[in-house]
Amino acid sequence: MNKNDIIQSDRRIESGEPLLELIDLKTHFKTERGLVRAVDGVTLSLKRGESLGVVGESGSGKTVLSRSIMGLLPSTAVKHGSVKFAGQDIVGFSAKQMRHLWGAEMSMVFQNPLNSLNPLMKIGKQITEPLKLHLGMDKATATATALQLLRDVRIPEPERRLNQLPHELSGGMRQRVMIAIALACGPTLLFADEPTTALDVTVQAQILDLIGEQRRDRNMSVILVTHDLGVVAGHTDQIAVMYGGKLVEHAPTKTLFANMKMPYTKSLMRSIPKLSDPSHTRLATIPGRPPDLVNPPLGCNFAPRCMYALPKCHVEEPPLTPTADPKHVYACWYPVGSPEFEKRDAELQATGYMPEDFSAVS
Amino acid sequence: MAGTGKAHLRDGDKVLSIEDLVVEFKVGRDSTVKAVSGISFDVLRGETLGIVGESGCGKSTTGRAIMQIPPPTSGSIIFEGAELTEMTSSAVREARTRVQMIFQDPVSSLNPRRSVRDSVLEPLEIWKRGTKEERNKLVDEILESVGIDPARAAESKPHQFSGGQCQRISVARALVLDPTLIICDEPVSALDVSVQAQVLNLLEDLKEKFGLTLVFIAHDLAVVKNISDRVAVMYLGKLCEVASSDDLYARPAHPYTNVLLDSIPEPDPEADHSVGKIVGEPPSPISPPSGCRFHPRCAYATDICTRQEPQLRPMGDGHFVACHHPVETPVEIR
Numbered sequence: 232m233n234k235n236d237i238i239q240s241d242r243r244i245e246s247g248e249p250l251l252e253l254i255d256l257k258t259h260f261k262t263e264r265g266l267v268r269a270v271d272g273v274t275l276s277l278k279r280g281e282s283l284g285v286v287g288e289s290g291s292g293k294t295v296l297s298r299s300i301m302g303l304l305p306s307t308a309v310k311h312g313s314v315k316f317a318g319q320d321i322v323g324f325s326a327k328q329m330r331h332l333w334g335a336e337m338s339m340v341f342q343n344p345l346n347s348l349n350p351l352m353k354i355g356k357q358i359t360e361p362l363k364l365h366l367g368m369d370k371a372t373a374t375a376t377a378l379q380l381l382r383d384v385r386i387p388e389p390e391r392r393l394n395q396l397p398h399e400l401s402g403g404m405r406q407r408v409m410i411a412i413a414l415a416c417g418p419t420l421l422f423a424d425e426p427t428t429a430l431d432v433t434v435q436a437q438i439l440d441l442i443g444e445q446r447r448d449r450n451m452s453v454i455l456v457t458h459d460l461g462v463v464a465g466h467t468d469q470i471a472v473m474y475g476g477k478l479v480e481h482a483p484t485k486t487l488f489a490n491m492k493m494p495y496t497k498s499l500m501r502s503i504p505k506l507s508d509p510s511h512t513r514l515a516t517i518p519g520r521p522p523d524l525v526n527p528p529l530g531c532n533f534a535p536r537c538m539y540a541l542p543k544c545h546v547e548e549p550p551l552t553p554t555a556d557p558k559h560v561y562a563c564w565y566p567v568g569s570p571e572f573e574k575r576d577a578e579l580q581a582t583g584y585m586p587e588d589f590s591a592v593s
Numbered sequence: 594m595a596g597t598g599k600a601h602l603r604d605g606d607k608v609l610s611i612e613d614l615v616v617e618f619k620v621g622r623d624s625t626v627k628a629v630s631g632i633s634f635d636v637l638r639g640e641t642l643g644i645v646g647e648s649g650c651g652k653s654t655t656g657r658a659i660m661q662i663p664p665p666t667s668g669s670i671i672f673e674g675a676e677l678t679e680m681t682s683s684a685v686r687e688a689r690t691r692v693q694m695i696f697q698d699p700v701s702s703l704n705p706r707r708s709v710r711d712s713v714l715e716p717l718e719i720w721k722r723g724t725k726e727e728r729n730k731l732v733d734e735i736l737e738s739v740g741i742d743p744a745r746a747a748e749s750k751p752h753q754f755s756g757g758q759c760q761r762i763s764v765a766r767a768l769v770l771d772p773t774l775i776i777c778d779e780p781v782s783a784l785d786v787s788v789q790a791q792v793l794n795l796l797e798d799l800k801e802k803f804g805l806t807l808v809f810i811a812h813d814l815a816v817v818k819n820i821s822d823r824v825a826v827m828y829l830g831k832l833c834e835v836a837s838s839d840d841l842y843a844r845p846a847h848p849y850t851n852v853l854l855d856s857i858p859e860p861d862p863e864a865d866h867s868v869g870k871i872v873g874e875p876p877s878p879i880s881p882p883s884g885c886r887f888h889p890r891c892a893y894a895t896d897i898c899t900r901q902e903p904q905l906r907p908m909g910d911g912h913f914v915a916c917h918h919p920v921e922t923p924v925e926i927r
Binding site: 288289387401402403404431432433434435436437439458459460461462464465484485488498499500502503504505506508509510511512513514515516517520 | 647648649755756785786787788789790791793794797812813814815816818819820821822838839842852853854855856857858859860861862863864871873874
């Protein structure tokens with residue numbers, strides 16, 4: 232396939248149609264133990280310039296989801312469903328076809344910048360390489376562009392950085408370099424997979440602001456993958472909560488925080504230590520562990536760990552149900568606000584959210 | 594911050610007392626990394642002291658210096674009345690049975706080739722505590738108290754457990770010798786929020802059950818507030834502020850503490866996410882700034898801050914700050 236055959240999303244995505252559309256995307260891995268259903272039927276869409284937060288614990292499938300879209304999966308992976316990028320179904324694309332999209336249309340910032348940068352290559356070369364390859368720039372133009380990129384991501388003394396190696400920079404600085412590389416070819420979709428987990432809080436705030444600023448300046452879409460609801464609250468337009476490979480709640484960010492429906496989302500929120508609580512406040516925990524994705528539990532995936540589960544939850548899987556706001560969907564039989572939930576919540580409150588029957592699960 | 598002074602040291606039943614701790618590392622031919630530059634603090638029996646700061650502020654180095662890995666360049670570390678820095682190496686080894694440490698990465702701090710039960714049992718065998726039956730019984734009890742099934746621990750290696758479970762196992766191994774003090778170096782920063790909450794609750798329970806004293810090192814102020822009685826804020830090898838946990842957060846006096854607090858991502862989309870962000874990163878500890886070490890990044894810095902190092906001084910209620918221009922917080926806000 233010639234590079235020119237690839238749809239230039241810049242020109243196509245002006246009419247408000249989604250830049251990215253996932254329809255019932257499934258990613259399964261063949262292993263000795265059986266089929267691992269890492270992503271199991273995810274449907275969502277993202278417009279140009281929008282940002283999506285994908286939230287979940289380790290093993291929820293959030294990282295596999297973003298890698299499925301990028302086509303960065305080992306050969307044991309089997310994908311079903313469809314991934315439409317700029318109107319084109321890319322789910323069956325080979326690595327060779329995807330290569331035209333990587334960098335130029337979609338790129339990724341990883342969690343650990345030291346592992347993702349080439350330790351033996353100068354920063355300048357790592358930024359100019361994709362520019363020469365994808366955009367056909369000559370050396371001088373590429374170097375000038377690299378300098379501008381380093382300025383865009385607010386790296387002090389950018390001229391000096393071009394000739395430095397990754398180990399000479401601090402963690403926050405390296406993550407800025409990663410972002411500069413990811414932005415180099417002007418992608419329309421940026422994945423950030425736990426981009427700040429390895430960084431200090433002060434630097435985390437700076438990096439999240441930087442990603443948001445670049446998103447606005449470049450009218451780029453961003454998918455922010457994280458386990459921390461605090462990180463996505465101020466930096467996304469919509470949030471998808473994943474559990475056991477499935478979407479369990481999906482809503483515009485403000486709607487979600489104002490009206491969490493899924494007990495899982497609520498529990499994640501409660502487990503974050505809050506500055507407004509006095510010290511030694513007992514934290515709410517989610518007992519147990521994420522489900523085995525080879526033999527997922529019958530019924531709702533979350534039921535075995537859910538303090539609100541009733542018999543129906545253990546036999547029948549809840550479908551994604553819309554609320555009054557059709558953009559807000561959740562998968563739960565007894566959501567927050569339902570009479571069954573409220574009754575159980577009152578009981579739990581009396582025990583300080585530490586019911587006897589759950590102490591054994593942890 | 595960049596402060597020195599000992600105004601904040603207390604009387605009472607001290608488990609640990611540190612004075613003028615200095616840790617420096619030689620790099621290259623003639624430069625020195627000044628990781629910790631003269632800090633003093635004490636930890637009372639049964640207390641949890643939180644130490645917070647950014648990477649490179651010296652908080653982990655301080656924790657390791659207490660363990661004598663490596664021994665500090667100068668200063669005094671008195672643990673249960675004995676000066677650790679003057680002990681023979683065998684006496685230090687013995688003291689380490691009473692000061693244990695838990696590290697950030699739980700998986701890599703366990704031996705990957707041994708069953709986790711063996712890893713928990715090993716300290717007892719090295720120190721020949723009790724009979725074989727007594728040792729086995731104790732290990733089973735401790736594993737159960739951290740929520741790990743002893744039978745599974747006997748037949749499983751670290752990689753067969755999740756990160757949260759491995760951290761529980763590390764806690765069990767630290768507990769098995771019945772220590773007085775446990776130094777926790779970023780014990781939850783590699784864990785998911787849901788698992789982080791489990792480990793924090795567990796540490797609180799065990800502290801009560803085994804009568805422990807904790808030093809809790811972390812960069813996340815919300816986590817530190819949750820677990821600590823008292824918090825020390827560090828910047829570039831110096832102490833900035835020391836206060837009781839609730840007081841520090843109710844009226845942070847040091848500009849740097851304010852910056853740290855403002856950087857925490859609030860799980861609330863309506864919150865103002867643009868306030869109080871700090872620019873830049875800490876300077877190199879090889880050539881720290883003159884005067885107050887925080888002055889190049891401080892919004893309140895004046896001429897005196899570049900020349901004179903602030904001393905820790907009392908702000909009332911056991912609250913101490915090393916700053917020439919501490920932030921005044923109206924009392925009503927509390």
